Amino acid sequence: MIKKHGPDLILTDIKMPKKDGLTVLREVQEFDKDIPVIVITGFATIESAIDAMKAGAYNYLPKPFTLDQFRLTVERAIDQIKLKEENRALKSQMQESNSHNTIGVSAPMKELYETICKVAKSEANVLILGESGTGKELTARSLHSNSPRSCRPFVAVDCVSLPDQLLESELFGHEKGAFTGAYASKPGLIELANTGTVFLDEIGDLSIGLQAKLLRVLQERQFRRLGGTSLINVDVRVIAATNRDLKGMLKEGTFREDLYYRLNVITLNLTPLRERFGDIPLLVRHFCRQFSISQGKVLGISPEAMQVLENYPWLNP
Numbered sequence: 001m002i003k004k005h006g007p008d009l010i011l012t013d014i015k016m017p018k019k020d021g022l023t024v025l026r027e028v029q030e031f032d033k034d035i036p037v038i039v040i041t042g043f044a045t046i047e048s049a050i051d052a053m054k055a056g057a058y059n060y061l062p063k064p065f066t067l068d069q070f071r072l073t074v075e076r077a078i079d080q081i082k083l084k085e086e087n088r089a090l091k092s093q094m095q096e097s098n099s100h101n102t103i104g105v106s107a108p109m110k111e112l113y114e115t116i117c118k119v120a121k122s123e124a125n126v127l128i129l130g131e132s133g134t135g136k137e138l139t140a141r142s143l144h145s146n147s148p149r150s151c152r153p154f155v156a157v158d159c160v161s162l163p164d165q166l167l168e169s170e171l172f173g174h175e176k177g178a179f180t181g182a183y184a185s186k187p188g189l190i191e192l193a194n195t196g197t198v199f200l201d202e203i204g205d206l207s208i209g210l211q212a213k214l215l216r217v218l219q220e221r222q223f224r225r226l227g228g229t230s231l232i233n234v235d236v237r238v239i240a241a242t243n244r245d246l247k248g249m250l251k252e253g254t255f256r257e258d259l260y261y262r263l264n265v266i267t268l269n270l271t272p273l274r275e276r277f278g279d280i281p282l283l284v285r286h287f288c289r290q291f292s293i294s295q296g297k298v299l300g301i302s303p304e305a306m307q308v309l310e311n312y313p314w315l316n317p
């Protein structure tokens with residue numbers, strides 16, 4: 001009954017035919033410590049009251065009791081539940097609002113938040129390494145929003161999605177007539193990120209030619225638009241990310257060593273979720289809430305499923 005209905009509060013007698021109230025209390029405690037149990041006892045000995053309180057009862061009611069006493073005890077227990085729920089909601093809000101909705105309370109995530117706080121303040125370029133989906137862009141956004149540049153632009157560039165010439169024009173911009181189809185002048189993303197942060201995602205996929213051009217911008221803090229003659233000054237902080245093995249690429253000669261050292265002033269290694277299972281319940285809650293908002297309907301996980309998830313052995317290896 002308890003598992004099926006998830007009661008807010010349980011009142012149990014102590015002397016009952018098949019199972020005594022203290023056993024019920026212990027079982028409830030094992031199932032969910034937060035359900036308050038009020039033990040009703042007709043044998044109001046101090047010992048049974050102490051046993052019940054030791055076993056985790058919220059309170060006890062010695063028989064006979066008046067309706068007012070009964071109501072007061074129940075109301076107090078309910079107030080306590082409300083407080084606990086408010087606390088829990090606040091706690092999870094705090095965890096979830098941590099750095100740009102980056103969810104996670106596992107040791108690697110805590111370490112990441114600490115590093116983000118330290119590194120964000122500096123002007124140094126950062127290289128974020130991690131498998132696909134480990135939150136590299138999220139981390140880059142957190143670095144930016146915790147930095148002194150937070151009120152300035154954050155511009156993300158996906159280095160893998162475009163053919164070389166288009167990417168070059170996206171990065172550096174072009175003047176009218178620079179190539180067929182360049183009907184008007186257009187500033188590049190690096191120019192748009194001026195005074196802010198530029199996030200170069202999948203930097204390992206940048207061609208050797210564009211690596212050389214990017215290096216020049218990083219060294220000289222100046223560049224020309226495609227087809228342009230005048231030099232444009234930029235002040236950008238660069239955060240780059242990749243899931244590729246850049247060190248291996250250095251050896252193969254497919255990634256420039258000088259660019260690597262420019263970008264890699266500080267390295268952040270992101271831990272994949274399979275090495276931090278403990279974050280799964282929080283992420284499940286977060287995505288349910290996110291999808292509920294975007295789908296316009298309430299999606300949730302039943303308390304029973306959440307319980308199973310939280311107690312699943314591989315979550316606490």
Ligand SMILES: Nc1ncnc2c1ncn2[C@@H]1O[C@H](COP(=O)(O)OP(=O)(O)OP(=O)(O)O)[C@@H](O)[C@H]1O
Pocket residue numbers: 101102103104130131132133134135136137138139201243286
């Ligand atoms: N710790 C986390 N908390 C909340 N959401 C996360 C977390 N990690 C990743 N995500 C979500 O997972 C998705 C992928 O994250 P993100 O784009 O930052 O990863 P990535 O490492 O840059 O991926 P890719 O290599 O594919 O570009 C995003 O929707 C992001 O919001």
